[in-house]
Amino acid sequence: MEFSGQVSGHDELPVVVLMGPTASGKTELAIKLQQHLPLDIISVDSVMVYRGMDIGSAKPDADTLLRAPHRLIDIRDPVEVYSAAEFCADARREIQAVHAAGRIPLLTGGTMLYFRALLYGLSELPTADAATRKKLEVEAQEIGWAGMHQRLSEVDPRAAQRIHPNDSQRIQRALEVYELTGLPLSSLQQQDRDRLVLPHPVIKLAVAPAQRSVLHQRIDVRFRQMMEQGWVAEVEALMARGDLDPGMPSIRAVGYRQVWELLSGRIDYTNTVEKGIIATRQLAKRQFTWMRSETGLHCFDSLTPDLDNKVLDLLDSVIGKQ
The missing domain is CATH 1.10.20.140 (Histone, subunit A)
Structure with missing residues (x-):
């Protein structure tokens, strides 16, 4: 189907948010939606921001990015810290640029802290003591x-x-x-979380398998596939630089931490895979916890037949009313 909703004026253009746990199919859905909607994808992922961290972050490959460019990917070196505040500043700038072109930003990813900070603002918490x-x-x-x-x-x-x-x-x-x-x-x-601070209409979507066991199976299969695709060599290249260590946020990322331990001789290959899969499942559990607390979320089962058309139907009806 093709999108039929009409909007006029940049102030009325919405922001579409697509969140979900790891391995839920967010990226695939976002790319399909972009084929029918005037969407620009903005990544909401704390690992994809880093250059050279491709396989373990499930970053779209070069051919996919040519067809469906993602903003806020490959914008930092792994030695750098990238905070939620920096993400918010970057995301607001990208949203403004997308709206200025008369298009709709689609923010997609699984870093829930980034979503919360962008939508509701950063907590006014005490500084470190x-x-x-x-x-x-x-x-x-x-x-x-x-x-x-x-x-x-x-x-x-x-x-x-x-x-x-x-x-x-x-x-x-x-x-x-x-x-x-x-x-x-x-x-x-x-x-x-009592009020949105983003000065645009926000449409919040979530995608995940209805059965947690299905997601666990996906996580298991994907982790093993990434190992076969050269994840160990990717981390070897990071380690060979000599300026990174396991205490840095980039290397603490789920999976990268376990592969680093493998290359450091602390665990063997089998334990790396087992620990990595467990850590990824725990990440997914935390992501579900965040999503459950989110109000106004339109949730879709990622195994639903004709999923992209069902999401397009919703967006057509909602955006058409803006």
């Missing part, structure tokens, strides 16, 4: 990060639910915010 962090690190040495996660569950159960017990960085930050403000991080973040 060295003394508080040191105190928490000392406590973690005594009881372990699993114990710190248990402590977090007592003061902020909602944050603890979405933060993995092994994610020491986020556990520390959540406890730090509580120590400094006396308020749970989740409640402070929820305050920001």
Whole structure:
């Protein structure tokens, strides 16, 4: 089908958001939608921003990008930190450019923090406090990060639910915010979700298999395929640079961390695949948690026959009313 909705004036042009867990088929759907709609795709992915990190991020290949260009891909070197604030600034600029051309931005990806920051604004949270962090690190040495996660569950159960017990960085930050403000991080973040700050009509879509077991199977198959496609060699090239280490945000990315451990001799190939698949499933679980808290989300089963036409029908009806 072809899109029939009409809009006039750049101020009335919407922003379409397409979110979903990893391996849900977001990119494929976005590209199909672009064939029928005046869409420009803007990537919302904290790993695809990095050059040379292609296989493990499931970045579209060169031929696909020629047919369906993605903005905010390959814009940083892996040695650089790329924050949610930087993403918001870049995404707003790209949205403005797309609207100026009379087209509709389609923001698609799985980095939920980026979506939240762009749609609702960045939380006005206290800045990092060295003394508080040191105190928490000392406590973690005594009881372990699993114990710190248990402590977090007592003061902020909602944050603890979405933060993995092994994610020491986020556990520390959540406890730090509580120590400094006396308020749970989740409640402070929820305050920001009461209203959209993006000055455009927003249409929010989500795609995922209805059965979690199907997604797990997809994750398993895709991880193994990426390993066969040369993921280890890709990480070898990153390691050979000599200026990257596993503490950097780029190398901490799911999958890259496990392959780095393989090349460092800490785990074998079988364990790399097993740990990588488990970590990817945990990422998907966190993404689902974010999506469940999102209001006004039009959800689609990624296994629905004729999925792209069903999404186009929705967009036609919604955009046509703008």
